[in-house]
Amino acid sequence: MRENDDFRRMLRSSLVAGISGVLICAGSPTLAQAATASSDEGQARASDGSQLGDIVVTAQRRSRAETAQRVPIAITAVSGRQLEEMHALTLTDVGRVAPNVSLTPSGTFPGTANFLIRGIGVNTSDPSAEPAVGVFVDGMYYGVNLGVVTDAFDLESVEILRGPQGTLFGRNVTGGAVVMRSRRPSGEFGLQGKVSYGNFNQISGAASVEGPLIKDVLNAKVAIMSNSNNGLFANAANPGNRIGRHNDLIVRPIMEFKPSDRLTLTLIGEIGRMDDYGTPSINVFNNAGAPIPSGKFILSSDFDAHSQQRWKHVILEGAYEVPNGTIKATLTARKIRTSFETDVDASSAQIFSFVAPTGLHQHQKSAEIIYNGKFGDYFELTAGGNYFQQMANYSEARSLNGGASRPVSDGILHQKTGGVFAQGDAHFGTVTITAGGRYTIDHKAVMTAALGGCSLDGTVCNYAFSNAHTWRDFTPKAGIRWQPTNALQFYFTYTKGFRGGGYGLRNSPGVLPGPYNPEKVDAYEVGAKSEWFDRRLRVNMALYRNTYDDLQRLVQDFNLVQRTLNAASARIQGAEIEIAAIPVRNLTLSGSVGYTDAKYLAFNNLDLTGDKVPDPLLAKRLLLSQAPKWNYNLTASYDVPIGDAGKLNFRGNYYHLGKRANDDLNKAILPSYGLLDASVSWSSADDRYKISVFGKNLANKLAYANGGTVSSTFESLPLLPPRRYGVEVSFKL
Numbered sequence: 001m002r003e004n005d006d007f008r009r010m011l012r013s014s015l016v017a018g019i020s021g022v023l024i025c026a027g028s029p030t031l032a033q034a035a036t037a038s039s040d041e042g043q044a045r046a047s048d049g050s051q052l053g054d055i056v057v058t059a060q061r062r063s064r065a066e067t068a069q070r071v072p073i074a075i076t077a078v079s080g081r082q083l084e085e086m087h088a089l090t091l092t093d094v095g096r097v098a099p100n101v102s103l104t105p106s107g108t109f110p111g112t113a114n115f116l117i118r119g120i121g122v123n124t125s126d127p128s129a130e131p132a133v134g135v136f137v138d139g140m141y142y143g144v145n146l147g148v149v150t151d152a153f154d155l156e157s158v159e160i161l162r163g164p165q166g167t168l169f170g171r172n173v174t175g176g177a178v179v180m181r182s183r184r185p186s187g188e189f190g191l192q193g194k195v196s197y198g199n200f201n202q203i204s205g206a207a208s209v210e211g212p213l214i215k216d217v218l219n220a221k222v223a224i225m226s227n228s229n230n231g232l233f234a235n236a237a238n239p240g241n242r243i244g245r246h247n248d249l250i251v252r253p254i255m256e257f258k259p260s261d262r263l264t265l266t267l268i269g270e271i272g273r274m275d276d277y278g279t280p281s282i283n284v285f286n287n288a289g290a291p292i293p294s295g296k297f298i299l300s301s302d303f304d305a306h307s308q309q310r311w312k313h314v315i316l317e318g319a320y321e322v323p324n325g326t327i328k329a330t331l332t333a334r335k336i337r338t339s340f341e342t343d344v345d346a347s348s349a350q351i352f353s354f355v356a357p358t359g360l361h362q363h364q365k366s367a368e369i370i371y372n373g374k375f376g377d378y379f380e381l382t383a384g385g386n387y388f389q390q391m392a393n394y395s396e397a398r399s400l401n402g403g404a405s406r407p408v409s410d411g412i413l414h415q416k417t418g419g420v421f422a423q424g425d426a427h428f429g430t431v432t433i434t435a436g437g438r439y440t441i442d443h444k445a446v447m448t449a450a451l452g453g454c455s456l457d458g459t460v461c462n463y464a465f466s467n468a469h470t471w472r473d474f475t476p477k478a479g480i481r482w483q484p485t486n487a488l489q490f491y492f493t494y495t496k497g498f499r500g501g502g503y504g505l506r507n508s509p510g511v512l513p514g515p516y517n518p519e520k521v522d523a524y525e526v527g528a529k530s531e532w533f534d535r536r537l538r539v540n541m542a543l544y545r546n547t548y549d550d551l552q553r554l555v556q557d558f559n560l561v562q563r564t565l566n567a568a569s570a571r572i573q574g575a576e577i578e579i580a581a582i583p584v585r586n587l588t589l590s591g592s593v594g595y596t597d598a599k600y601l602a603f604n605n606l607d608l609t610g611d612k613v614p615d616p617l618l619a620k621r622l623l624l625s626q627a628p629k630w631n632y633n634l635t636a637s638y639d640v641p642i643g644d645a646g647k648l649n650f651r652g653n654y655y656h657l658g659k660r661a662n663d664d665l666n667k668a669i670l671p672s673y674g675l676l677d678a679s680v681s682w683s684s685a686d687d688r689y690k691i692s693v694f695g696k697n698l699a700n701k702l703a704y705a706n707g708g709t710v711s712s713t714f715e716s717l718p719l720l721p722p723r724r725y726g727v728e729v730s731f732k733l
Contacts, residue, residue: 011053047092049586051535055079057159058179061168062232062372070117070528072434072481072491074162074542076101076575076592080155080183085637085651087196087679087728088361089176089204090149091115091135091158092720096655097633098160099576099594102626103133103178105149107707107718108354109340111408113148114706117162117176118523118544119572119598119627123355123663124554125705127360127394128413129564132175132519134165138182138268138315140332141170143364143390143415147336150250150272153206154223156183162576163544164497164523167423167436170386174497174521174548182268185210185219185256191733196694198361198726202229222253232721233280234295237302237348241391243278244721268315278305281346281708284668290312296702297722303343303353311336325373325381335363338367344709346716350402352709357395357408357458364390383422390415394505395458400447407451409515410461411505414445423477434479434493443470446503448513464569465507469515473498478640485532495523499552504564511563519552519566527733538580545573547601552663555606566615568603570624572596586639591632598627622666626706628658644686652678662708668715673703675720688732695725 054067055077068077076098078086088094091113095103097228100119106112108125115121115133122129127144135142143150152158159179169177193207203226210221224270228248242353250272257265281297297562313334339359344353369385390413397408423436445468449461479493498521503514527542550566574597603619633655640648655675662668676699681692697703700723 010401035639043140050582051581052531052538052582052588053079053600055157055221058181059161061160061370061384062380066518068159069531069538069540070489072432072479072489072527072529073165073219073493074525074527074540074544076160076162076578076606078158078160083152083155083158084194084730085649085679085681086653087677087692087696088152090152092149094152094158094488095160096163096653097590098590099578099592100162100574100596100631101160101176101594102631102706103149104720105591105718106145107279107281107305107705107716108342108344108709109146109338110279111147111149111274111309111338113142113145114626115145115148115178116626116706117160118546118574119596119624120175120546120548121626123158123625125707126504126506127339127362127392128411130500130502130503130552131172132499133163134169134173134177135180136169136177137180137610138311139317139330139368140315140334141366141388142393143334143388144336144360144362146338146360146362147311149276150274150695151225151227151250152180153225153250154183154208154252154490156181163493163525164475164495164521164546166495166497167421167438167477168382170419170421170438171417171440171442171498171500171518174499174519181210182252182254183223184220184266185221185254185255187216187692189218192731193322194728194730196726196728200229200232200724202724202726203227217258219256219258220254224249224252225250231277232297233278233719234298235278236298236300241278241304243301243305244280245277245300247275249273262320264319266315266317266319268317269313271312272310274307274309276305276307279307279342279346279718281343281718281722283345283347284717297700297719299346301346302347302348302352303341305341305343307338307340307342309336309338313437324375325371327369327371329369330367331365332366336362344716345714347714349714351400351714353399355397355399355406358397360392360394362390362392365691366387373684378397378427380425381422382424383420385420386418388415388417392505395454396451396506397456397458406456408456408458408461409448409449409451409507410454410458410463411448411503411507412463413503413505415443417500419444420617430483432481432483434477434481436478437474437476440498441470441474442473442500442518444468444500444502444515446504446505447588448503448507450507450509450511452509465513467503469501471501471518472483473518473520487535488529490527490528491525492522495525497521497523505596516552516563516564517550517566520548520549536582538578540578542576543574544576545571547571553603553606555664567605568619569601570598571601572598572624572627574598586641588637589635591634593632596627596629598624600624606665620723622664623661623669625661625664628660628672630656630658632656639710644685646683649679649681649683651681652676662704662717669716670704670717672700673701675701675703690728690730692728693725694728695723697721697723698725699723 161177165173189211195205206225208223228247232244366388368386419440422440447463447466454461479492481487499519501518525544551568553567578592606619680692703720705718
């Protein structure tokens with residue numbers, strides 16, 4: 001009863017704070033001008049060909065602009081211009097330019113994030129699995145991992161924060177955070193767009209139009225994107241039904257209201273759909289006699305797979321100044337519906353498929369208010385509170401052995417989370433001391449019907465399990481930074497973080513879905529950031545050591561049934577280096593190297609020998625899933641001016657990911673791979689028109705994504721796309 005009272009008090013406080021902030025913002029034109037980031041966010045100072053540029057970031061949740069190079073954390077920031085030069089389609093492409101980062105989708109359900117940073121993340125399509133890498137867009141947190149990997153377009157910046165970010169971002173950022181910011185209206189009329197065509201009949205187009213509705217008061221912009229192809233993979237079982245076809249559409253309107261030069265309100269909406277036909281997974285072996293096709297990109301499935309995702313969200317942001325600082329209030333709401341029909345065994349044997357009514361219905365709301373204050377040159381404060389709630393209803397239907405068995409399950413989760421936080425920076429000359437913390441209350445209530453507990457259409461279920469639990473956590477942070485010059489800084493941080501506890505929505509009969517407790521981490525990091533030779537060379541380095549307790553792992557119990565338990569503890573440590581240089585005018589070289597040393601300290605309740613007795617000594621020797629020792633990337637970009645005719649750009653990128661365990665039981669070890677991308681483009685002298693020829697995975701390498709299903713009957717592993725190439729035409733008016 002006391003827990004519920006505490007939560008209600010926090011809920012009321014968070015709601016009052018968030019709503020009051022917006023009301024004040026809307027009704028107080030006399031407030032001082034808000035120090036909001038401008039429409040140039042993410043591109044503070046572009047490279048002029050002789051010096052490296054800067055990228056403005058929001059990593060420390062401050063309203064004033066900060067460049068990534070001055071923030072004392074490990075961060076990789078990519079501007080909107082760089083996204084265009086990369087021909088980035090999704091966050092997966094963006095993740096390849098950062099060390100120790102993997103932002104690949106699940107191999108089971110399209111669009112589902114199996115993101116990992118510094119060896120920690122999730123490796124499942126179960127929507128009840130709390131992420132270890134939080135994803136935020138325009139201040140809104142994605143409450144589930146489904147529907148996250150969508151097309152990346154019309155963005156000002158993407159920030160990848162490595163390491164726990166619990167004090168400022170809250171729960172579920174024990175690995176790190178990915179922060180996206182949509183491009184805001186500039187206040188001037190503008191029209192821009194692009195269209196591309198490539199192999200596999202890949203057709204992509206994006207356009208935006210913006211302008212002032214009331215000059216200097218009300219600005220508006222709308223952006224739209226469409227992307228489709230006719231299938232990236234041949235299908236040996238049904239040649240007329242290629243695998244990996246998709247058709248996406250996203251519309252994003254934005255309005256920015258400035259009733260005076262002291263106040264800014266921003267309203268962002270988005271509506272989108274994704275249709276995918278077939279999950280690109282390769283069948284490595286099966287015991288059902290199904291043929292394994294020859295050819296590395298030839299798959300085999302006689303199952304007519306189709307996945308649908310429909311979502312919409314709205315974000316209201318208000319920003320204004322108060323004495324000695326600024327206040328920012330954000331309200332968000334999001335709904336998503338998905339349906340999945342997937343050939344899990346990736347063969348023609350009809351061993352295991354997800355069929356209707358498999359899918360998720362989720363809706364979420366949140367409110368947050370943040371105060372940023374600066375008191376002279378000696379102290380800065382960031383403090384605030386947030387509230388988040390969601391409902392997730394996940395249904396799962398399995399077709400086994402050609403439909404001989406068709407169990408259906410259902411789970412409903414209600415969650416309410418609230419938190420308060422503060423972080424201060426005290427400046428003593430060239431030294432800055434940082435201290436902060438967040439207190440979080442996380443409440444979850446669940447009811448589940450295990451496999452076989454629902455009718456075939458999922459409309460009638462026996463919810464045999466019902467439970468609720470509340471967790472409380474405090475996550476502190478402490479750090480010190482020494483900046484002897486504007487071009488050089490050293491920092492050390494200690495941070496605690498946690499990944500929320502919960503209940504499984506994918507359950508077998510006779511197994512309790514939870515609760516399992518939060519996964520906790522103690523993280524230490526030391527780093528240096530530097531620029532040399534008049535900003536021609538930039539070198540950033542970081543060393544880290546993270547210790548995890550109560551690791552949430554999918555383990556097999558004494559009855560040979562899988563469930564999520566706090567089964568392990570682990571130590572993950574490593575190193576990262578990022579380098580960018582302009583050795584000669586117009587030539588930019590950049591790259592990064594990441595090293596990860598991950599091992600279990602303990603792994604309990606796991607039977608590896610089949611005798612129904614745990615094998616903790618054997619389990620302790622297992623590799624952490626999806627945690628390669630090495631990864632690196634290299635990029636070269638060279639501009640060739642051609643006078644009044646504009647310029648040519650030649651760009652190449654190589655990305656390497658080391659071998660890694662596919663799953664917690666190490667049933668498959670995925671080989672290393674390297675991907676080579678390149679492009680050649682022409683831009684007009686006024687930078688208004690551009691024509692590009694591009695290629696991705698030019699060496700046509702076979703590369704496995706995260707996830708996959710490995711059993712005694714079959715082994716199917718998801719694939720990344722084969723060689724793709726095309727031409728793109730873009731304009732800005």
